[in-house]
Amino acid sequence: MRAVPNSLHDDVADRLRHRIFEGALPAGAYVDEVALCTEWSISRTPLREALKVLAAEGLIRHEPRRGSFVSEVTERDLDDIFPVIALLEGRCAFEAARKATAADLAALEALHLNLQAHAAAGRIPDYYATNYTIHEAIITLADNRWLAQSIADLRKILKLARLQQLRAPGRLEQSLSEHLAVFAAIRAGDAEAADAAMRNHLLRQREALRELAHYGKSRLLA
Incomplete structure (x- = not known):
């Protein structure tokens, strides 16, 4: 049986995690959705789904009317x-x-x-x-x-x-x-x-x- 491929938003979530963990997106950094969509040639939908996944993991926080930011550990x-x-x-x-x-x-x-x-x-x-x-x-x-x-x-x-x-x-x-x-x-x-x-x-x-x-x-x- 062939493995079911990851959805696009899973792949985007993996990319975002990698950027966060390698320090390219440091704690407190703003997640520029427009720039990432352009860089990865994707629409806003999979990116926003990926951001929800990372928010559930505690890696991203969303602020109304401001956008998403990398979480800071106190x-x-x-x-x-x-x-x-x-x-x-x-x-x-x-x-x-x-x-x-x-x-x-x-x-x-x-x-x-x-x-x-x-x-x-x-x-x-x-x-x-x-x-x-x-x-x-x-x-x-x-x-x-x-x-x-x-x-x-x-x-x-x-x-x-x-x-x-x-x-x-x-x-x-x-x-x-x-x-x-x-x-x-x-x-x-x-x-x-x-x-x-x-x-x-x-x-x-x-x-x-x-x-x-x-x-x-x-x-x-x-």
């Missing part, structure tokens, strides 16, 4: 989101500890060895990429589509904020230690410990971002 938003995503990913780790097979554990071990190597060499972009793969692997092991969808929705908002928590002093080493604690609990089949370790990992990310923001302000005032 410190309050981060304070609200991180405890929620910590609970969700904690549950994923809980389920992963219960369901992981020997093959799953071997694959996770290989990923964590890569993570350690990237941390030791200070390869931050590679560390971020492997970190993401590990989180995705644990979410997949949980095998709960509702958890996966909720986490994906929250991640879009966090991605919009363009966070760089590993820039905080000492955070790289802390992050690695936290990841190893999560893996140790999953490998031991200790679901409660895996849940707690993952929640701690996500909440420490928020603390690192707060410390980084404070450090940046301190440097500006110095």
Whole structure:
């Protein structure tokens, strides 16, 4: 059976997401509908449908008589989101500890060895990429589509904020230690410990971002 192709507005939504996430449309930016329609040779209808999709995801806000703008993520938003995503990913780790097979554990071990190597060499972009793969692997092991969808929705908002928590002093080493604690609990089949370790990992990310923001302000005032 042939796959049903994406509708035009789905394709436009994907293009808009890409522009937002790569920073071509930064937080607070006005979405120029006329310019985009001209550039992409489309009518207003699929673009406006795409904007509705992104508004539902929290990436776009619409202001009557003014138009659409890229959403801005506030410190309050981060304070609200991180405890929620910590609970969700904690549950994923809980389920992963219960369901992981020997093959799953071997694959996770290989990923964590890569993570350690990237941390030791200070390869931050590679560390971020492997970190993401590990989180995705644990979410997949949980095998709960509702958890996966909720986490994906929250991640879009966090991605919009363009966070760089590993820039905080000492955070790289802390992050690695936290990841190893999560893996140790999953490998031991200790679901409660895996849940707690993952929640701690996500909440420490928020603390690192707060410390980084404070450090940046301190440097500006110095």
